[in-house]
Amino acid sequence: xxxxxxxxxRRVRRITFSHRLNRWDVKVSPYLYISPFFILFGLTGxxxxxxxxxxxxxxxxxxxxxxxxxxxxxxxxxxxxxxxWQALGNTFSIFLLSAVPQVILAMIIAAVLDQNLRxxxxxxxxxxxxYVVAPVAVSxxxxxxxxxxxxLINNTLTSIGLSPVGWHSETIPSxxxxxxxxxxxxxxxxxxxxxxGMQAIPRDYYEAAMIDGAxxxxxxxxxxxxxLRPTLIFVIITSTIGGLQIFDEPRxxxxxxxxxxxxxxxxxxxxxxxxxxxxxxxGQFGHAAAAAWILFLIIVVVGLINLLITRALVSSTSASKRxxx
Amino acid sequence: MTIPQRPxxxxxxxxxxxxxxxxxxxxxxxxxxxxxxxxxPLYWSFLIGSGDSTTINRDLDWMPGGNFLKNAAAVIExxxxxxxxxxxxxxxxxxxxxxxxxxxxxxxxxxFAKLKFRGGKGLLAFVIATMAVPTQLGIVPLFIAMSQxxxxxxxxxxxxxxxxxxxxxxxxxxxxxxxxxxxxxxxAARVDGASMIRTFWHVGLPASRPAAAMLALFTxxxxxxxxxxxxxxLDSTNPTLPVALSLLQANYFIDYSIVLAGVLLSTIPLLILxxxxxxxxxxxxxxGAVKG
Numbered sequence: 001x002x003x004x005x006x007x008x009x010r011r012v013r014r015i016t017f018s019h020r021l022n023r024w025d026v027k028v029s030p031y032l033y034i035s036p037f038f039i040l041f042g043l044t045g046x047x048x049x050x051x052x053x054x055x056x057x058x059x060x061x062x063x064x065x066x067x068x069x070x071x072x073x074x075x076x077x078x079x080x081x082x083x084x085w086q087a088l089g090n091t092f093s094i095f096l097l098s099a100v101p102q103v104i105l106a107m108i109i110a111a112v113l114d115q116n117l118r119x120x121x122x123x124x125x126x127x128x129x130x131y132v133v134a135p136v137a138v139s140x141x142x143x144x145x146x147x148x149x150x151x152l153i154n155n156t157l158t159s160i161g162l163s164p165v166g167w168h169s170e171t172i173p174s175x176x177x178x179x180x181x182x183x184x185x186x187x188x189x190x191x192x193x194x195x196x197g198m199q200a201i202p203r204d205y206y207e208a209a210m211i212d213g214a215x216x217x218x219x220x221x222x223x224x225x226x227x228l229r230p231t232l233i234f235v236i237i238t239s240t241i242g243g244l245q246i247f248d249e250p251r252x253x254x255x256x257x258x259x260x261x262x263x264x265x266x267x268x269x270x271x272x273x274x275x276x277x278x279x280x281x282x283g284q285f286g287h288a289a290a291a292a293w294i295l296f297l298i299i300v301v302v303g304l305i306n307l308l309i310t311r312a313l314v315s316s317t318s319a320s321k322r323x324x325x
Numbered sequence: 326m327t328i329p330q331r332p333x334x335x336x337x338x339x340x341x342x343x344x345x346x347x348x349x350x351x352x353x354x355x356x357x358x359x360x361x362x363x364x365x366p367l368y369w370s371f372l373i374g375s376g377d378s379t380t381i382n383r384d385l386d387w388m389p390g391g392n393f394l395k396n397a398a399a400v401i402e403x404x405x406x407x408x409x410x411x412x413x414x415x416x417x418x419x420x421x422x423x424x425x426x427x428x429x430x431x432x433x434x435x436x437f438a439k440l441k442f443r444g445g446k447g448l449l450a451f452v453i454a455t456m457a458v459p460t461q462l463g464i465v466p467l468f469i470a471m472s473q474x475x476x477x478x479x480x481x482x483x484x485x486x487x488x489x490x491x492x493x494x495x496x497x498x499x500x501x502x503x504x505x506x507x508x509x510x511x512x513a514a515r516v517d518g519a520s521m522i523r524t525f526w527h528v529g530l531p532a533s534r535p536a537a538a539m540l541a542l543f544t545x546x547x548x549x550x551x552x553x554x555x556x557x558x559l560d561s562t563n564p565t566l567p568v569a570l571s572l573l574q575a576n577y578f579i580d581y582s583i584v585l586a587g588v589l590l591s592t593i594p595l596l597i598l599x600x601x602x603x604x605x606x607x608x609x610x611x612x613g614a615v616k617g
Binding site for chain 2: 022025026027029030031033034036037038040041044045046047048049051052054055065108109112113115116117121123124125126127128129130131132133134135136137138140141142144145152184188189192193195196199237241245247248251252255269272273276277285288289292293295296299303
């Protein structure tokens with residue numbers, strides 16, 4: 001009798017203990033599971049970004065370390081540099097020359113892939129091959145093809161009777177060459193994203209349009225593009241964030257990495273790199289940090305503008321579709 | 326993420342529409358041109374990389390020369406490029422980073438998708454917002470921390486540590502797990518007395534396998550091809566492959582046959598990976614797309 005009550009009591013106590021343990025387990029576990037991400041991301045992603053703002057307000061050299069507080073002095077210095085503005089212009093020029101044709105071409109490729117192809121997987125894999133070639137490798141290959149003297153492109157141009165182009169020595173041609181590298185690597189990738197978006201569009205829409213007598217082109221503009229709005233926004237925003245930070249391709253376009261003799265293809269990220277770690281005139285962490293923050297703000301602003309433009313453009317086409325039908 | 330099952334009627338309709346949607350010769354021709362231009366630069370680097378230093382200057386006959394192995398040997402034997410070390414480093418960094426990203430993303434994704442906790446929605450929104458943050462812009466403090474505070478300059482740990490987690494990975498696994506595991510399965514395990522971590526281990530992890538494999542693939546490719554930060558923090562004695570390529574370019578800026586042989590050598594591992602897992606890459610991209 002006594003032993004029985006004892007064991008019963010013990011069982012009860014054990015249950016409440018394990019019950020409490022269990023409740024604690026339920027409460028704490030989710031935070032434990034997400035904490036590695038937040039701790040590591042905070043330390044290696046967020047902290048450096050915030051600390052960049054701190055560094056940007058000091059005289060800070062790679063060797064001497066933290067110096068005097070200069071307030072917005074570094075920002076003034078960077079914004080007063082002609083080379084910075086040149087780099088900004090180059091970055092936007094390369095970005096536009098790559099992003100615009102890339103999205104258009106990716107749309108066309110996706111539309112063709114969206115048809116009822118034979119050997120679907122083969123074609124889809126085929127357009128993705130460049131994705132596994134590192135940007136550094138892409139740049140080395142293309143800088144050879146776009147060589148000013150005896151490059152493949154110039155040889156071809158002269159053989160068909162045109163005059164050769166200064167793909168390295170001139171500004172816009174060098175931007176075109178670098179944009180070609182970006183397009184080479186990302187067009188197929190983005191085409192597959194757009195293809196996925198297209199496949200989610202109910203086929204009934206197209207049937208209804210066909211019954212109404214709309215041709216393929218009309219269907220593409222009145223159904224496909226408006227339905228792709230979220231996918232397009234995604235593609236455009238990600239290529240903005242990546243495109244404005246471009247470094248690998250222009251850095252490897254020649255051996256010196258200074259963006260050409262007269263900085264004709266110098267980009268902002270290259271400028272940041274040169275200020276911070278460059279052979280000549282490097283080590284200026286304060287300047288580099290200020291330039292990095294300026295680029296950060298530019299990316300945010302351009303990203304928002306792109307979001308608004310894409311929304312407006314795409315919703316206006318879908319509105320016109322609705323009013324016409 | 327998955328296309329919902331359509332009722333049979335629409336299915337049949339879709340078939341009818343698809344039949345009229347067969348591409349003509351124009352469509353195939355267009356795709357063939359796209360794929361040929363995607364492959365051409367690789368063929369070009371083989372063409373140059375199998376020739377000699379004069380290949381560019383004379384008229385091309387479009388046939389590869391016989392010097393690829395000789396040029397590749399020149400790349401490998403170059404002391405200042407450290408090719409084998411670079412290859413080993415690239416393998417180590419990409420493998421460690423892929424495992425780490427997948428593990429921590431699965432853990433966090435499981436919590437966000439399947440466990441209810443205070444602040445969960447807000448924290449997930451934070452993760453999604455940080456996907457758009459250009460963390461590359463924090464390189465100055467990252468350099469100060471890695472090189473001056475922790476004395477990891479030149480070490481591959483300086484490349485590995487900042488890459489251990491990605492916001493994209495967490496988002497990706499959350500998306501997948503929220504529809505891959507029925508809540509009842511977790512409840513059943515809990516009723517049977519499994520602790521939270523046991524439930525994760527025996528229910529969460531096995532269910533996450535397909536998405537985890539894809540995340541591993543993408544992380545591997547991204548880490549293998551990453552240049553900016555390794556270029557800053559590593560030096561010529563201990564490079565990764567892209568950093569070694571930049572050294573090769575600096576050494577052989579006149580002889581492109583060796584530079585492009587090196588380009589091919591460093592790309593072959595990923596091309597092999599592509600042959601094995603290209604199908605998964607394709608479906609990974611298509612599943613990750615934002616759909617309406």
